[in-house]
Amino acid sequence: MLMVDGKWLVGMVRRLRPVGAVCLVLAVLPSVSMAAGGRTHTTGIEPADVPISEGQPDAKIDGTAFSITGFTYTYTRPHPDLPPVETFDDIIVQLVRLSSGYVARKNEGTPVRLGDLGADGPVTLYQSAITACEFAIVDWFESQSIIGVFITPNPDAIDAPAQGPWEDFRDGTTTFPLDIYTAKVARVRTIASGERVKTEQRLDSPVHARIRLHSPLRPYAGEGARRDLLRLEPLNIYAYRLSRHPGRRVDVAVADASDPDNPDTLGDAEVQYLVQELKPWTAYFQLTNTGTRETGEWRERFGFVHNQLLGFDDIFTIDYITSEFRDSNAVIGSYDVPLVADNSLRLKVNAGWNEYNATDVGLQDEQFDGESSFIGPEIRGTVFQRDDFFVDAYAGFQYQNIEVTNVGVANGRGNEQIFVSTIGLRAERQRAAYSFNADVGVGFSINGLTGASRAELERLGRLNPDKEWVMLKWGSEFSFYLDPLGAADPSTTALVHEIALRFSGQYSFNNRMIPNFESVGGGLYSARGYPESVVAGDNGIFGGIEYRVHIPRAFPVNANPPEVFGRPFRFQPDEPGGRPDWDLVLKAFVDAGRVTNARALGFENNESLLSTGLGAEIVIANNVSFRTDWGVVLDETGADTPDAVTVGSQRWHFVLTVLY
Template identity: 35%
Template sequence: MGPDRRWLRRSGAGAGLLLATLACMLVPPATAQPSRPERALRADGHVYFIGELVPEYALPHAGLPSLEELQEFQFELGRTVDGYVAPREGVQTTRFRLSHLTYAPTQRIYASGLRHINEQIVHWLNGHGLRGVRVRPHPDDIEPGSNRDLRGRDQTALRLLITLGSQGPQAQWKIIAASADGPVYMIDQIIPQYAEHHRDHPHLAELERAEFELGRTADGYVAPRPGVRSIHFQLRQLAAAPAQRIYASGLRSLNEQIVAWLNARGLAGVFVRPHEEDIDPETNDDLRPPSRPALRILIWTGRVQEMRTFASGERVPEDERVDHPVHERIKDRSPIKPGAVRGMDLVQGQVLDAYVARLNRHPGRRVDVALSPGRDAGGVNLDYLISENKPWSVHAGWNNAGTDQTTDSRQRFGFTHTQLTGRDDILRLDYLTGNFDEVNAFVGSYEAPFPGSERLRWRVHGATHEFDSSVLGFPGRHYKGDQWGFGAELMANVFQRGELFIDLVAGLRWQDIEVDNPFAFDKAKDNFLLPRVGLRLEQRSATSSLFADLMFEGNSESLSGNDPDDPSKQGGLGRLDPDGDWVVMRWDTSFSSYLEPLLDPAAWADPTTPESSTLAHEIALLFRGQYAFDRRLIPQEERIAGGFYSVRGYPQATAAGDSVFIGSLEYRFHVPQIFGIQREPTQLPVIGEFRYARPRVYGQPDWDFILRAFVDGARVVQSDRASFEENQTLLSVGFGAEVRLWRNVFGRFDLGVALRDALDVDAGDTEAHFSVTTVY
């Protein structure tokens, strides 16, 4: 057993390393050297990283041929530049012993090579008088049928399971322990002990009541394995029974189960072994006197002895990566600290993961954790690995999401700073215009955490803009206006489970609206005080994202001082007979996920198969809108449908209503993900290094080319509908493409086809949507 090291990964040496490492131990090849290097074929199947082949009998017996002899039997495999395969014509062959693999680097062995090894083991056992022999990889290591690798990423040993036919004498053999089970110990009680006391340790009484599993053979207890009957027991039950024979493999399995039990209770960096005064940790000799068959089990739980931050990305200079002052807040707020500060040094995995997930909510930042052994037994070094983009950016964009009555073109310019004062505070400023003439708007916001709290944030915002009736979904009424407002919000994280967050949001905004309507009074103007409250849900991972926002907002006629019957006030803002008191429920929900991890998670998670570990296919769903509870709203509070960002295939703001329901289903195909692995970047003129494909499994290229197909729809409903108002249904289908270069240039084209008639739109009409954005 060893400490929990989540930074460990399987190391895969190339086939070429075997030539240098095993040159001194290999028998000369049985066939001539090929004239050119041979490659593995598709028919060779999956490739596996193997550092040791461990044969074992499903039903051990003293009369069976020795597995030690089998380890020294010579086998033959074909050697290609990609790895080892079954021998075939034109491929150089290599002879070796199973025991050689233990002392060599990890090798790439294909499924055909494993099958050939199994066949040679069968022939070897047949030569020892056994019949009905079957050899296959252990089903816990390689899944039968699919051949998927089930081993952990840091596990390179592969077990080969040997079973015998039922018609032979095996049916009457008794199951006994094998030599691989190690020495046997007489034990009448197992006493777990913490190496050091900590107030946050789970009680040992709970551990003694936990259920564990061992395999029972005719001569003692061993680690559970196929063909051996398992028994389940509690540690406290051993004290009430006679002394038992427990083999070293059984003790190792018990230690692993204790580690898993503590991991499940949030502890990381756990190390478990027999007390060194009871069993020698080097020789496994039993040091207990015959009069004391009780065995003490020592438990070390990881405690942070040192904490550091390691920076990467554009925010911190390369020569100042370690413990940079801008990351002191992350160390100060860490729930786990060195030096037993208020007992906070115990490595609790769930607490640490939750803290990292909260840090990763901040835009432009990615934090990971690495644990490594400390200077003392049970000590752990805790490192925060912080990757950050440049905190500020400016952006400029163009799209054709305008209206015929104003301008088709829209431009947007903005500035964002995600660390304005270095305390996770965010400033956003945007200017939107239609050719700097018809439509102009300024939007700004600033948000920051409350001092001493990472779960409570506040935000202030303001906006001013000009509008035309066509922008509000009333293209035939020909009025203009302007409005300005400001507001404030409190956002409290009230629930977290891993990367899933639910926030409670409460706020208040002031809105001043003025309309110039030539068909009514010259001008109408009114103010609104709009409180809001709601919930916000967010969950993001490397392969999916979920966002949901549910808000209730309303106006009180008496509180705001409105008069819906006065045409110079609320009654003249662009709609007949609006309600003075109203509440509207608004929601915005989106979900997207790559399909590979959903359809075949095991194959996607296997890094040895790059062709199945892609993120090429993505599905996205969207549902948003508002419900006005049968209240008539002023035009500025209604919702529009139609256009680039709602129902493609219809012009911008085709319809507007009090209650609006908008949905979209979209499939996206990320083309560069199917290009394989590009280890070295391509050199392009002017640009320099450019990766057109993934640099590694799960990596991202320097660009993306997305093909999409979509279905959009909306239902627009008027409350207390007037004779000239209509409820409308919009429905469209279409396709599109998008190009992304690094994180700086984005171009998008969507073509939608309307499937239902609407105002000035016939079924079959098409609408093309374009946008271009640059970010620096």
């Protein structure tokens, strides 16, 4: 709380961000009580036109009556970023007009412009009406993203105790003076929690020096632009951006930084960044049956991610994927670094190598083995942000070397270099009750830089490919919970029933692609029930809908969870709307897709995919998860071929993941 003129102000904690990196901001409220708060509106009527209501003032609620010819406003702490006081004349307040003057009543009244009160001669405002005017001004400041504002009558003219009637000392002055106290940032601190920072280093940890240094609000050092006015929007934007970093959530709190022995510090505020972080690195192993029959159905993946490799929000990843360490191997890595302090502009470099055969790229009737390597950068920047909704633009290129050996074909070896540029947009919003992400991009080849020829490209595994091409790719996922819909308090509703939608694809603009850039369908991540990579084509479109039930979240609340291995383990929610430390998800789904070929040759077929099925997934403490999906084919592919997948065919898909 803050103290102004010997009166403690009541602090109100307002939840600014519903999920994710929730910001908590201390908004300062006037110390006087009121029956109705003021609200800002777009229009108001002349005071003389306000209808007179029946009734009399209530001395306990409405307090003292004051005759005024308008308000005067004084900033007790002038600041260049504060709006001119003349702006307040256009603020609208809800007042009730009685025969003896104006009062404020909850959910009642007529909108009146502040600048019109007393403009045509003295009007009588009771204490409750003046307080409503103060609240209307505070509301207006909040609409301008200025928080921590406190308004009170000038103490030399009006004695305004927190309780009881006010006393008038104006000595014949007819205007009513209001003093406006605004908060300024005097300190910026970080308070750490989680696994990254040791307990003894959690206050102003050195690893969070960048967060403090680049805070959009900071104390004024006497030179340069001032950034010390306590404003909500910059804090909100900054916290949301910091919270996009994997494994980190940032909250913001504002606390009193004044010194009771120094009146000049009254209204000083301390901005606290509450930084909660997981362990910065993760090693994991994953086992799936997402391979093909020819290269081995079981795939093993070993991965390592470090979200703070050098400590400045740089991300390093590396994965090794294999099929029993022999038939199919791949190594993929990336390094992602921020180019500006708030992470709104980043550079990522991707590189990798893999070996494959025709079935891995969806060509069931072809026989060739391939090997490719690639490297390329991508730069991305936030072009739009509203709270936790982000739109990023990205651009990049990739240099790829592809080598193919066509089995049983004379002079069947092909080797070519491909240069592809990509531009696009990504959007995302992650909240507890729903999540959304989408990506749409255009890729185009610039193979003139590498000297690629059509004849050499044809040796990469497909007849009549285009030397230069343009391709549109997109992907989106949207999931939401049904439980909060219509709930009286969605924040405490158990999130049990979930709907998940996905939609993805590519369009080649009638260009024929080499196998590495074709759209591949079938399997766990496109159409469950079909074998992996069962079809391929230049164009593809895929979608799915899934209904999920999170069983443990429906259990009764248990505020005292038992201990497992010396630590509390929540088998049940520990509060309304809380989440247990494990999950069992049961689901039902429908998947669909279609793959087509541009300028199709006689042996190339367009194929449709349709399947349905059931699944289950168990997750324990975010360290171990096991997922299985059972799919049943509803639309045949590869008719009249040895690799036909008939209606009624079934397939189990498995994914086991272990993280440390």
